[in-house]
Amino acid sequence: xxxxxxxxxxxxxxxxxxxxxxxxxxxxxxxxxxxxxxxxxxxxxxxxxxxxxxxxxxxxxxxxxxxxxxxxxxxxxxxxxxxxxxxxxxxxxxxxxxxxxxxxxxxxxxxxxxxxxxxxxxxxxxxxxxxxxxxxxxxxxxxxxxxxxxxxxxxxxxxxxxxxxxxxxxxxxxxxxxxxxxxxxxxxxxxxxxxxxxxxxxxxxxxxxxxxxxxxxxxxxxxxxxxxxxxxxxxxxxxxxxxxxxxxxxxxxxxxxxxxxxxxxxxxxxxxxxxxx
Numbered sequence: 001x002x003x004x005x006x007x008x009x010x011x012x013x014x015x016x017x018x019x020x021x022x023x024x025x026x027x028x029x030x031x032x033x034x035x036x037x038x039x040x041x042x043x044x045x046x047x048x049x050x051x052x053x054x055x056x057x058x059x060x061x062x063x064x065x066x067x068x069x070x071x072x073x074x075x076x077x078x079x080x081x082x083x084x085x086x087x088x089x090x091x092x093x094x095x096x097x098x099x100x101x102x103x104x105x106x107x108x109x110x111x112x113x114x115x116x117x118x119x120x121x122x123x124x125x126x127x128x129x130x131x132x133x134x135x136x137x138x139x140x141x142x143x144x145x146x147x148x149x150x151x152x153x154x155x156x157x158x159x160x161x162x163x164x165x166x167x168x169x170x171x172x173x174x175x176x177x178x179x180x181x182x183x184x185x186x187x188x189x190x191x192x193x194x195x196x197x198x199x200x201x202x203x204x205x206x207x208x209x210x211x212x213x214x215x216x217x218x219x220x221x222x223x224x225x226x227x228x229x230x231x232x233x234x235x236x237x238x239x240x241x242x243x244x245x246x247x248x249x250x251x252x253x254x255x256x257x258x259x260x261x262x263x264x265x266x267x268x269x270x271x272x273x274x275x276x277x
Contacts, residue, residue, distance in 0.1 A: 015184065015192045017210040023116075023186060024251050024258065027212060030067075030118030031249050031260025034111045037061050038122050039265045042273070045124040047101050051083040054107065055094035062111050070110035070117055070189055077233065082108040082121075089218050089226050089235040089243045090180055101127030104134045104271065106245045115187050119214050120261035121247040125271040133221060134242055138271045140172045141219045141244040148197070148215055149250060152257040156207050162199025165217050169197075175224035177243070180235065182214040185249055209254050216247030 018024075040061055041054055059080040062069045069080035084092035084106040085099075092106075099105065108121035123138040148165040166176050182195030193205055197217040220226075222241025229236065237243050249260045262268060 013192050015205060015211065016186060017208055018186060018212055018251070020210055020251065020253065023210070023212060024260075026114060026116035027118070027186065027249065027251060027260045030111055030113040030116040031120065031262075032118070032264060033062070033065055033067055033113055034109050034118035034120045034249075035261045035263045036065075037109050037111065038107060038120060038270075039263055039267050041107055042124070042267050042270045045099065045105065045107065045126065045270075047099055047127050049099050051085075051092070051094040051097050051099070051105075054083060055079050055081050058109055066113075068112040070112050070119075074189065080109065082106070084108070084234075084243070084245070087237045087240045087242055089177055089220070089237060090245060091233040091235055093231060093233055099126045102129045102131065102134075103127070104130060104138060104242065104244065108245075108247065110189065117185050117187070117189050117249070118261060119185055119189075119247065119249050121216065121245055122268065123244050123246060123271040125274040128274060130271075130274060135271070137174060137219060137221050137242055137244045138269075140169065140174050141217060142246045142269055144169045144197075144217050144219060145215055145246045145248065148217070149248065149257055149259065152207055152250065152252060153255060154207055154209050154252060157202055157204045158193060158196065158207070159199035159203030160201050161207075161215070162196045162204075163201050166198040169217070169219050174219040174221060177218035177220060177224050177226055179226055180218055182216045182247070184211070184213045186212045207252050209252050211252040212249070214247055214249050216245060218243060218245040
């Protein structure tokens with residue numbers, strides 16, 4: 001089948017309010033499998049391995065668990081994961097690139113389980129010689145995402161979320177990418193609303209219980225400006241500075257937020273396994 005057809009409906013621009021009793025168990029199952037896929041890749045993302053090999057492993061893992069890789073054939077994309085190295089901001093395409101000591105790489109995966117999408121990404125440090133600058137950027141990016149998630153609850157606005165991420169990121173002397181954002185999620189891969197990782201307090205739509213979306217800030221060590229390469233997918237920093245990203249799929253509850261894509265093995269920050277001292 002064409003995996004794009006696994007989406008139950010077209011995006012219509014209206015924010016969906018899901019019944020948590022129905023949607024959240026489905027999202028939890030999809031999120032858990034996506035997180036387990038990234039867990040599986042922790043020992044595999046190492047020096048000498050190609051990004052294509054990681055893609056093959058992820059695809060087989062998804063199929064072995066009776067799920068579908070959402071990205072395969074999505075708008076012409078042909079791979080299960082995105083592998084974004086060093087100054088690649090997002091949507092890096094797996095291929096013959098061999099991982100080297102000192103690289104940092106974001107691995108992004110989305111799976112479909114019984115029609116529900118689990119979408120998540122993490123940073124991986126390759127080898128023992130990742131620079132302090134790169135390590136710090138990854139730490140700040142993860143913390144920025146978690147600070148944003150910490151304020152989500154009914155009545156909080158999208159601008160509040162964006163401001164929480166932006167204010168922390170910029171105070172840590174990193175920049176927030178503007179061209180890419182989080183998105184509504186559920187039975188549709190990319191849905192309303194757009195989740196900006198910058199903003200002003202009090203502005204934008206208000207979070208309501210039952211909303212489902214991703215938070216996935218991309219932070220650069222230099223300028224926030226990016227460009228998309230001729231392949232139509234790969235986005236890189238214009239100044240070739242390092243970039244990092246973390247992503248969780250979440251749902252708004254009556255009094256906060258539930259994260260569907262937490263690592264069952266406690267490996268939400270695999271880049272710290274090879275942290276330099």
